Amino acid sequence: MNTDLLLKNIAKHIQLTPTEQAHFIALMKPRSLKRKEMMLQAGEVSRHSTFVTKGCLRSYTLDKNGYEHVLAFAPPDWWIADMYSFISQKPGTLYIEAMEPTEVLLLSKADQQQLYGDIPKFERFFRIIVENAFVSSQQRLLDNLSLTAQERFRIFCEKYPSLVTSLPRKQIASYIGVTPEFFSKMMKSA
Amino acid sequence: MNTDLLLKNIAKHIQLTPTEQAHFIALMKPRSLKRKEMMLQAGEVSRHSTFVTKGCLRSYTLDKNGYEHVLAFAPPDWWIADMYSFISQKPGTLYIEAMEPTEVLLLSKADQQQLYGDIPKFERFFRIIVENAFVSSQQRLLDNLSLTAQERFRIFCEKYPSLVTSLPRKQIASYIGVTPEFFSKMMKSA
DNA sequence: CGTCTATTTGAATGTACTCAAAAGCGGTGG
DNA sequence: CCACCGCTTTTGAGTACATTCAAATAGACG
Numbered sequence: 001m002n003t004d005l006l007l008k009n010i011a012k013h014i015q016l017t018p019t020e021q022a023h024f025i026a027l028m029k030p031r032s033l034k035r036k037e038m039m040l041q042a043g044e045v046s047r048h049s050t051f052v053t054k055g056c057l058r059s060y061t062l063d064k065n066g067y068e069h070v071l072a073f074a075p076p077d078w079w080i081a082d083m084y085s086f087i088s089q090k091p092g093t094l095y096i097e098a099m100e101p102t103e104v105l106l107l108s109k110a111d112q113q114q115l116y117g118d119i120p121k122f123e124r125f126f127r128i129i130v131e132n133a134f135v136s137s138q139q140r141l142l143d144n145l146s147l148t149a150q151e152r153f154r155i156f157c158e159k160y161p162s163l164v165t166s167l168p169r170k171q172i173a174s175y176i177g178v179t180p181e182f183f184s185k186m187m188k189s190a
Numbered sequence: 191m192n193t194d195l196l197l198k199n200i201a202k203h204i205q206l207t208p209t210e211q212a213h214f215i216a217l218m219k220p221r222s223l224k225r226k227e228m229m230l231q232a233g234e235v236s237r238h239s240t241f242v243t244k245g246c247l248r249s250y251t252l253d254k255n256g257y258e259h260v261l262a263f264a265p266p267d268w269w270i271a272d273m274y275s276f277i278s279q280k281p282g283t284l285y286i287e288a289m290e291p292t293e294v295l296l297l298s299k300a301d302q303q304q305l306y307g308d309i310p311k312f313e314r315f316f317r318i319i320v321e322n323a324f325v326s327s328q329q330r331l332l333d334n335l336s337l338t339a340q341e342r343f344r345i346f347c348e349k350y351p352s353l354v355t356s357l358p359r360k361q362i363a364s365y366i367g368v369t370p371e372f373f374s375k376m377m378k379s380a
Numbered sequence: 381c382g383t384c385t386a387t388t389t390g391a392a393t394g395t396a397c398t399c400a401a402a403a404g405c406g407g408t409g410g
Numbered sequence: 411c412c413a414c415c416g417c418t419t420t421t422g423a424g425t426a427c428a429t430t431c432a433a434a435t436a437g438a439c440g
Binding site: 061063067069071083084087116120123124126127128130131132133134135137138139140141142144145146147177 | 277321335
Binding site for chain 3: 358359360370371373374375378
């Protein structure tokens with residue numbers, strides 16, 4: 001299992017001793033997912049923080065008309081969860097699905113809480129991760145309020161250059177908040 | 191200055207000893223703002239976390255056409271900041287303005303960092319605050335992607351019942367992402 | 381009380397959606 | 411490795427939700 005990527009991800013924000021590294025890694029449980037396999041379904045309780053080492057996950061909701069709305073993509077080196085469900089331990093509203101064969105490392109809620117108490121540096125690490133996620137989410141919200149679909153797509157291209165070429169257009173359309181039909185027309189005229 | 195509200199706000203998530211409480215309160219600097227007074231301008235660096243004890247703040251951006259887009263309202267018992275600027279200590283994009291005579295308590299970035307090291311419970315407190323803010327932000331993003339203006343307004347009414355009656359409709363319109371003109375028409379037909 | 385801002389109203393416009401159907405592409409099994 | 415099937419992408423016509431601009435009215439703060 002690819003723990004190098006994870007340790008480097010963590011080293012961006014906190015420094016761990018070799019012992020702490022080993023202790024932490026021992027808590028991470030690997031899991032492989034097939035293409036289209038579900039990590040989490042709406043209605044379930046999210047019991048883990050998930051770190052992606054290979055492939056790609058996406059989280060989305062279904063609206064009352066049955067349409068999907070993509071909340072996030074998680075390529076390698078990203079953390080993902082249904083944060084609402086994870087912190088409240090109540091049934092969530094998100095689906096998390098593998099878009100291709102994917103490998104993840106799972107940290108259980110209990111182990112994560114334990115880690116916060118044992119090694120406060122980890123509380124700092126996850127605080128920083130969530131702060132950054134919050135900033136991104138707010139920026140995306142403002143982009144949705146103030147920009148056209150065309151401009152939101154341009155920003156998506158800048159922010160996720162590798163995903164632009166690898167993801168189905170339908171998924172990108174959903175992320176930026178337009179229908180696949182409109183996205184197709186937009187691409188032609190641009 | 192109203193430190194009771196602040197101590198109760200904190201007690202929702204962590205327990206402090208009387209000494210810790212006193213130490214913390216000593217770091218909070220009070221400030222009064224007049225109606226329409228700016229706490230922060232776009233282009234400035236956000237140097238404090240702000241806790242509102244009276245009145246109401248709002249954060250917003252200006253788009254390239256000069257239109258305002260409200261990111262957040264902060265009535266009493268709420269924390270607010272330009273999180274991007276606060277964590278990066280770079281010039282931000284948000285304006286934070288008092289909507290009415292407002293009283294706040296300010297915690298400087300330096301003092302907050304110090305607090306994280308001295309009393310790890312505070313790192314936990316702010317982690318939890320940001321986690322909740324992140325969940326709200328994501329939910330609002332999904333609402334903007336999947337609901338009509340009508341439905342977003344209904345959700346706003348449920349979530350901020352006190353603000354619905356006290357805020358100018360123009361501000362609510364901006365928050366839910368429609369023009370004041372359309373908001374007016376929507377209210378008539380509903 | 382006066383002025384400035386918020387709100388309403390109306391008409392014309394635009395951006396993006398819905399529905400339907402054809403064309404293209406890719407994964408999976410034989 | 412190929413062919414088929416299913417899903418993605420495209421295309422077109424009609425429609426809806428929301429915007430823009432202009433102007434009248436109402437309301438609130440100093």
